[in-house]
Amino acid sequence: MLNVISVDVEEYFHATNISSVIGPPSKHHLASRLEQSIEKVLNIFSRLQVRGTFFILGLVAQRFPELIKKIAAEGHEVASHGYGHELAYNLAPAQFLEDVYRTRLMLEDMIGKPVYGYRAPNFSIKEGNEWAYDKLIEAGYRYDSSCYPIWHPRYANQRRSRKPELIKRESGCLFEFPLAVGKLNVFGRELRLPLAGGAYWRLFPLPYLRWGLRRMQEEEPGWFTCYVHPWEFDPGQPVFAELSFLTKLRHYGRMKSFERKFERLLQSFEFGPLCEAGKQSFGGKFLDQSPFSDD
Template sequence: MNILTIDVEDWYNCDFISRDFNWDNYEVRIYKGIDKILDELERRNLKGTFFCLGWIAEKHPDVIRKIYSHGHHIGCHSYQHELSFRFNRKEFLQDTSKSKNLLENIIGQPVNAFRAPGFSITESNVWTFEVLAELGFEYDCSLFPAGHDYGGYASYGNAEPAILHLPNGDILKEFPINFTKIAGKNIVFSGGGFFRLFPYFMIRYWAKCSPYLMTYFHPRDFDPEQPVIESLPLLRKFKSYVGLKHAFGKFQNLLDDFDFITVEQANKLIDWTQAKMLKL
């Protein structure tokens, strides 16, 4: 099962370090980036789940309309692209509901899938799932089922879809990220910096070995001409800008070599009566 997801954010939205939210001051590149992805998927008649920032929906609603008009599944990626564990419960509710309402007002349909920025739902803030269920979400794609820079969720077990049983009695269907191990380090090869860093033959091999593949790409991954955020620490800067020149070609190769579906399509294919269950 190979799931295609795109995180809809502009090149400056990825800065978790300086937390500079004066985004109106930055060059807008999201239109060109989204068009590049949509054209490629349209050519192949592929659909994906697009996790969209509420801030993008508010400032650039035509981007969301265009994605939806191409028949893609719209998900929520928070409003401000802040790491979830930096919020308390009230703040997370406000941020997420604001984004969900903005997206639903644009597409005229319920938004039922969520992904936290930076896979930042951890074992210390599982109350976020209760908020998501309260807001009407059915699917979550936020968990990193191992140790991670932003905490991770090591007790999750194997990277596979699961039903989360929440303390308040609600349930959510979880579609976690997957990874491979190199020298004891968890490497997410299906998107982001490591996808751009490693040669494609290695990406293809790891993907072939993965019965469940959750991808996550961003428009900025395929934009070698984007400005550089100079305030980023050296390692973070390397991860953010390595491999931009050849990333889109690798993306095209991945689409050639594998069949992809949306989160909603994956939901219909899974026998949830046989799926893993986690009590939180």
């Protein structure tokens, strides 16, 4: 089965760890570093002949339309990371709808193809803002990949399913593809292990990640979803002294050696874009014109 590799396309200063200290992009004028780092990512994909899903921030698409066209032209799936990188649970439903709708239209205009998928900044759909699924359906999305089913200070999704599922709402249906999380049973209790990407991929040892992801392949449905950011391939980015030790570790930790480690992970499993993995798993129901009529 095809596993999913995805890239959340944003500047280093859009990352919540950084923007929570320096403020949103409207509050500062830092130089873009995205073009060099996304080029690095695209080169790795091209060298290893891997295609993935690129969840693109609207702010980035607006500034670099040629880059978005290039990503699509290289065979990758273009999906949406919303417009302004504000956490979904911090927005009112109407603001969220506007953010995700304008981004989908903008991306579709740029690439001339439908955009099906969405990922919330910092996996910010959690218990309490499930209305976001209604707004995504209303905005024309067919799948979401915003659920990291573990405990984290910004979200507590450890009770959510670790498996892809069809979310049924009164407004319609939406496929959910959670990020890769393994499990261990410890004295009868389920311990969840983050395996999907970000700081976990940079900081945790390669053998642990391979072991955990292989175990996921042995389970139902036998495939998993992972992610990276372009700024994780940019060890020369500015370091903000005001960040706490833990935040610095999470954002900058082991960045210099990450490129090589990422390549080795990509070579360890068969990876592809989410639209293809979803089709393999859900067949004709996924992304068809009327996918939900027969359930």
